Amino acid sequence: MDYKAVVIGSSAGGLDALRALLTRINRSFSLPIVIVQHLSPLSDNYLSNYLDNLSDLRVKEVEEKERIEPGIAYIAPPNYHVLIEENRTFALTVDEKVNYARPSVDVLFESAAYVYRSSLIGIVLTGANNDGSKGLKIIKQYGGLAIVQDPKTAYVDTMPRSAMETVKVDHVLNLEEIADFLNKLRGEV
């Protein structure tokens, strides 16, 4: 399958999970990765700077109307939802919270599914709520690939479990396996 983008959602425990995942991704990884990590609304861009320093991959915060480039991991800014436009640019919105969260994983996943359809990979990681389940379901409906962090390896297993209950997921993997899976995609693009 010819994948064009990866979307990831994480919440409680996500900082460590994202570090473990992103630091294992090869520099030559050639798809864009878009990440929603639940954060306090008043936090700054600490997370993207922190992950950028640790990983080979370039990590940056999503900017309004920015063009989505391959091989970059984008992090949703605190207090904004991230949407993806048909022309592969980002839109930010201040719409109501979804699942008590802004940014919300569901909002990103749904919007990405409309645009990337079957060439999208959705990944749900650790978290203490249900955000991401509905979005992952939409990704599957559009023929995309659904991956969930093995709940046994998650810091909080509610979010991955909820995703597995809602969606017939394609792969349940630990973080190292998810990184290996993504690294192997290279070349097929």
Added chain:
Amino acid sequence: MRDNQDIYEEIRNIEIRLLLEAIYQRYGYDFRNYSFAHLKRRIVHRLSSMGLKSVSQLQHYVLHDHDTIQQVLMDLSINVTEMFRDPSFYKKVREEVIPILKTYPYFKIWHAGCATGEEVYSMAIILKEEGLYDRAQIYATDFNQKVIKKAKEGIYSIENIKQYTTNYQKAGGKESFSNYYTAHYDSVIMDESLKNNILFADHNLVTDGIFSEVNMIICRNVLIYFERDLQDHAIKTFLDSLLPGGILCLGSKETLQFSKYYPNFNQIDAKEKIYRKKYTIPE
């Protein structure tokens, strides 16, 4: 590979564009150059809550049913707001903008896209605390009449007051936030003295021109919903409305940097998106 999902989505996108055209031709609200991803999200959710199968079905109701168009207009205009949203912005206004306003004997401020008015009352509180309120004429506009009405009433849910109080303090508030409202069961009413110099009005940034000549414009989290060219259209309206040396404040994630009118402004604070119109217009 083009599978059924691709074709389905392509057709749905066509239907959404037709719906926007229908809304424009029938009601004059022009969403055609808003963020498509935003519009689509809201429209798709409207379909599912009305139990409709296609955007074309929704178009029928939008054209013929009063309640549906009212509902869709609410869906597409996002009225989410707070008192002292982004406290660091209001802090910067105190530090950098208030000293400029203090040099004027009289000045006008325009809040464009003020939603239910929380932003307007926040600014009014700052002006009061800085001893400038009596010198100010404040215009607060939005294209959504329902929210303008609410803004005028200045009645808010008590649920949010705790967070607003925190925001107020973080924004450098000098008094007790409770001085500015009276609690009444589960709501609070903003103090009348904050309302005296505020004029609430209907104004559409897409289809209406200059509202008034002003010294300061606050337009936060509105342009974020516009495509680039429409953003520039609104920025041109702001440029024409601002007196030389006038202040323009945008939302934290909005920037003038990519606008073709950027050379007409100086940056006062890059992070808080505060700009000042130049006295001489560059060639």
